[in-house]
Amino acid sequence: MSVYLREELARAWAGQDPFEVVEHITGDVYRELEGRRTLRFELHEKAYFLKLHRGIGWKEIFKNLVQGRLPVLGASNEKAAIEALQAVDVGTMSVAAFGEKGQNPARQLSFIVTDAIEPSISLEDLAIEWREQPPSLQQKRAVMATVCHMARAMHEAGVNHRDFYICHFLLRNRTFTNDPDLAIIDLHRALIHKKIPYRWRLKDLASLYFSAFDVPLTLRDKLRFIRDYTGLPLREALNDQQKLWQQVEAKAQHLYKRAVRKGIIR
The missing domain is CATH 1.10.510.10 (Transferase(Phosphotransferase) domain 1)
Known part of the structure; x- marks a missing residue:
């Protein structure tokens, strides 16, 4: 299991399981797909985006592979890409929180929270x-x-x-x-x-x-x-x-x- 919480979210979620917190966050849903939910929410007058990944199952993984598409298995992919862009000074999102648990890629639960880029x-x-x-x-x-x-x-x-x-x-x-x-x-x-x-x-x-x-x-x-x-x-x-x-x-x-x-x- 891996968890990162930036200071303000660590304070706001203190004493709580961050995986339980993100499961119950409400806000404006931008996208709802099998295995992934994207929404905008606000906390203490600051806006964020949450991407919550739930395992898509082996059937969907194999279906993607057969169709020649690489399946998205969790939030770690986006976190790594953000860090790679930041390392070469390419403008991108800022990570406020990240979590990942579970070894089975078909059932893994993960999330990433980024600062909303507004306006x-x-x-x-x-x-x-x-x-x-x-x-x-x-x-x-x-x-x-x-x-x-x-x-x-x-x-x-x-x-x-x-x-x-x-x-x-x-x-x-x-x-x-x-x-x-x-x-x-x-x-x-x-x-x-x-x-x-x-x-x-x-x-x-x-x-x-x-x-x-x-x-x-x-x-x-x-x-x-x-x-x-x-x-x-x-x-x-x-x-x-x-x-x-x-x-x-x-x-x-x-x-x-x-x-x-x-x-x-x-």
Whole structure:
């Protein structure tokens, strides 16, 4: 069993079993899935997010593996990913509490509590606003440069998100500066490697690009991203990594067509 409680939660939950506490926390439920519950709650006028993981059972684990998907077994995955991003100064969530008990991965109980990032706006919602009120060139470039830097640093640290969409970037305080304060969230499916495999890098980059289709991106914007992400002169990046960027384009287009087919995008 492993438990971490930051000072204010250690005081608030003193003398109580933290696993019992999180089981009975109430708040605004954001997601309720088999084996995982996500909710926002407040304690002493401070807001937090709780992700409570209950074992999904061997049947669901095997089902995920047969379908070629890696199952999410608990909260430790997200905690490790947060710590990996913090180690390379990539903006992300802050852990206020964590707990894990049980050796059986199919029945393990775990939780993670993070500080709510408020006020903020997701880049997905910001893109919608931009359609009505286009940003200045300086604002757009500042956001894109920061997203690019975060993606590069995350991947160089061996972390891939697996749900790397612009909705999972939050702009703190909705404030624009030359260095926007962005945070990457929802890291429960992230994987950590010594060196990120090609296929996971491709998946992240294609997902990011697909999710930004509604952002008014110019060819120059895209080329600047490639240059800054690779850290190479543009001509060299396009020559040496031509296959990667062609596949990013193709996979992003495939994701878009699938989203249209499923009615997610109209």
